[in-house]
Amino acid sequence: MQPDFMSAADLPWWRGATIYQIYPRSFMDSNADGIGDLPGITRRLGHVADLGVDAIWISPFFVSPMKDFGYDVADYCDVDPIFGTLADFDALVAEAHRLGLKVLIDQVYSHTSDAHEWFIASRAARTGDKADWYVWADAKPDGSPPSNWQSVFGGPAWTWDARRRQYYLHNFLASQPQLNMHNPAVQDAVLAVMRFWLERGVDGFRIDALNFAMHDPALRDNPPAPDDGRPRTRPFDFQIKAYNQSHEGIPAFIRRIRALTDTFDGIFTVAEVGGDDAAREMQLFTHGDRHLNSAYSFDFLYADALTPALVCRALAQWADDPETGWPSWAFENHDAPRAISRWCAPADRDAFARMKVLLLLCLRGNAILYNGEELGLTQVDIPFEHLHDPEAIANWPLTLSRDGARTPMPWDDSADAGFGSSSPWLPLGEDHRRRSVARQQNDPGSILSATRAAISLRKQHAALRHGAVEQCRADGDLLSFERVAGGKRMRCIFNLGPENVALAKRGGAILASANGAGPDALPPYGALILEI
Known part of the structure; x- marks a missing residue:
C-alpha cells in the first residue's frame, strides 16, 4: 500500500x-x-x-x-x-x-x-537467420493444420505456405503472421x-x-x-x-x-x-x-x-x-x-x-x-x-463493426466537421456535428465541460488520483465507494439507472455533482462526490 x-x-x-x-x-x-x-x-x-x-x-x-x-x-x-x-x-x-x-x-x-521484411525472409526457406522468427509447423499426415487453433477473426489460425511447404500461425488475419517470441x-x-x-x-x-x-x-x-x-x-x-x-x-x-x-x-x-x-x-x-x-x-x-x-x-x-x-x-x-x-x-x-x-x-x-x-x-x-473492419466483414452481421467507433472527429459543424476532408475514409455520424468541439467549447452544461471538470477534480485531490478504494457497494442501480489518501476521504455515489434514487442523510462537502444530484437524492444518472 x-x-x-x-x-x-x-x-x-x-x-x-x-x-x-x-x-x-x-x-x-x-x-x-x-x-x-x-x-x-x-x-x-x-x-x-x-x-x-x-x-x-x-x-x-x-x-x-x-x-x-x-x-x-x-x-x-x-x-x-x-x-x-x-x-x-x-x-x-x-x-x-x-x-x-x-x-x-x-x-x-x-x-x-506478411509484408514485413522479417516474414519475407522467413518464408523464403527453412534455413537462414530468420527461418524461425515466425511460428512454422509441418502439416499433419493427412495434410490438415498442426493443431485445432482458431483465429480471433474467424477460421483456422493456420495458413499453408507453398514456399516453405509448411503452415504458419496467425491468431488474427492470415496476413498477420505470428512472431516466434x-x-x-x-x-x-x-x-x-x-x-x-x-x-x-x-x-x-x-x-x-x-x-x-x-x-x-x-x-x-x-x-x-x-x-x-x-x-x-x-x-x-x-x-x-x-x-x-x-x-x-x-x-x-x-x-x-x-x-x-x-x-x-x-x-x-x-x-x-x-x-x-x-x-x-x-x-x-x-x-x-x-x-x-x-x-x-x-x-x-x-x-x-x-x-x-x-x-x-x-x-x-x-x-x-x-x-x-x-x-x-x-x-x-x-x-x-x-x-x-x-x-x-x-x-x-x-x-x-x-x-x-x-x-x-x-x-x-x-x-x-x-x-x-x-x-x-x-x-x-x-x-x-462501406465497411473497412476485416473482423466485421468476416463475421457479418453477428459482429458489430469496429468502424462505427472510428469515424472522424467532429471539430465544428461545417460540411466536413472541421476534419479537413469532404470525403473522409469513414462517414461522419449523423448526430456528430451537433456534438462538435466548437458547439460544446463554451457551454458550461456540455459533456466537454463535464469532462474537463472531472479531470480537474481528479488532479486536485490525491485521494482520486492515487488513493485507496474502500467500501465499494452495489445496491440496485446505486453504486458507492470511497477514495482515501493523505488523511482525506471522499465518498463517490452514482446512480447508474434511469429512475430517481433516494439517499440517506449524508454529511460532507459537495465537491462535484452531475445532472442535478443533491445530498438527499440522485436523479437518473446523477452523481455526487463528497469530502467526508
Whole structure:
C-alpha cells in the first residue's frame, strides 16, 4: 500500500494519470486526402491539452498495408506515408511536450504484417537467420493444420505456405503472421524497436495483445469450451484458449522490456490483455517492480450494461499492495462500440455521458479516454458496403463493426466537421456535428465541460488520483465507494439507472455533482462526490 502521506509529487507521473487515446486516421486530416495524419494531430493538440489530461496514446502510424489498419506492421521504425514522416512525428512529440503532454505509442509484438521484411525472409526457406522468427509447423499426415487453433477473426489460425511447404500461425488475419517470441533473437529485435522510439523521445508504450505473444511449442489442441450461454459468433468462441496464447514464458519477456525501459526516465508501460483469463494475466504481467506498470482488459469495453456490481468486481481485482500492479480503465476505444450507444436509452445519452466520465475519473487506476468520448459521440451504423473492419466483414452481421467507433472527429459543424476532408475514409455520424468541439467549447452544461471538470477534480485531490478504494457497494442501480489518501476521504455515489434514487442523510462537502444530484437524492444518472 502507498504510504498515506505520499503526495502526487512523490509518485511517478503515470500513477493515476488521465490518458487520451488518438486514433490517427480519424482525428484530423491535414492534407485533404480523407485520412487523418500526424500533422493533423499536432494541429489539434491544444484541444487535448485543454482537457487537462496527462498523456496521449497514439494508435499505430507505422508502415503497414493497412489490412488491419496499422496493427499489421510492415516496418516498426518508420511512419506510413499516409500519416506523414518521422520528422512529422518528432514535431508532434516536441509540441506535445511543450504543452505538458506525455506521448505513448502502440507496440504490436505478437505479430507483424506478411509484408514485413522479417516474414519475407522467413518464408523464403527453412534455413537462414530468420527461418524461425515466425511460428512454422509441418502439416499433419493427412495434410490438415498442426493443431485445432482458431483465429480471433474467424477460421483456422493456420495458413499453408507453398514456399516453405509448411503452415504458419496467425491468431488474427492470415496476413498477420505470428512472431516466434520464444526465439531470443526475435525478442532482441523488438526490444531494439522499443529503444528506437525511446530515443526519439516517447514516454511509454501501450502493448497490444500481449497475452498472444507466445504459444505452446508442443502445439497441443485447445480443449472445447463449455457453453456458458454467451453468443458464439466465431469458431474461436468454441475453445478454451489454453495453448495458442498465454504461455508461461511471457513474464520473462516482460522483464526484459522493463529492464530496457528502466534505463530511461519516467517511462510508462501498459498492456492490453483480453480473454477469459485476463484478470490473472494482468496481475502476472504487472507483478512487483520488474514487470509492466499497468494493464487493462475488456471489463467495460464489451459489457452490455454498466452496473454497480460490474464496477465493484473490476475494482476488487486490484489489491492495494506493493506487489500488485496498477490498473488502467477504459470505457471506450477503437475496438469497442461507443459506450453511450450500449449503456443507455437514446434520450438519456447526454445525462449518462456526464455521469459516466465522472465515474471513470473516480476509479482507482489510470483513466483512458478515447477521442470523441469527451464529446459524447455515439456509435455510427456503417452499412456493409462501406465497411473497412476485416473482423466485421468476416463475421457479418453477428459482429458489430469496429468502424462505427472510428469515424472522424467532429471539430465544428461545417460540411466536413472541421476534419479537413469532404470525403473522409469513414462517414461522419449523423448526430456528430451537433456534438462538435466548437458547439460544446463554451457551454458550461456540455459533456466537454463535464469532462474537463472531472479531470480537474481528479488532479486536485490525491485521494482520486492515487488513493485507496474502500467500501465499494452495489445496491440496485446505486453504486458507492470511497477514495482515501493523505488523511482525506471522499465518498463517490452514482446512480447508474434511469429512475430517481433516494439517499440517506449524508454529511460532507459537495465537491462535484452531475445532472442535478443533491445530498438527499440522485436523479437518473446523477452523481455526487463528497469530502467526508
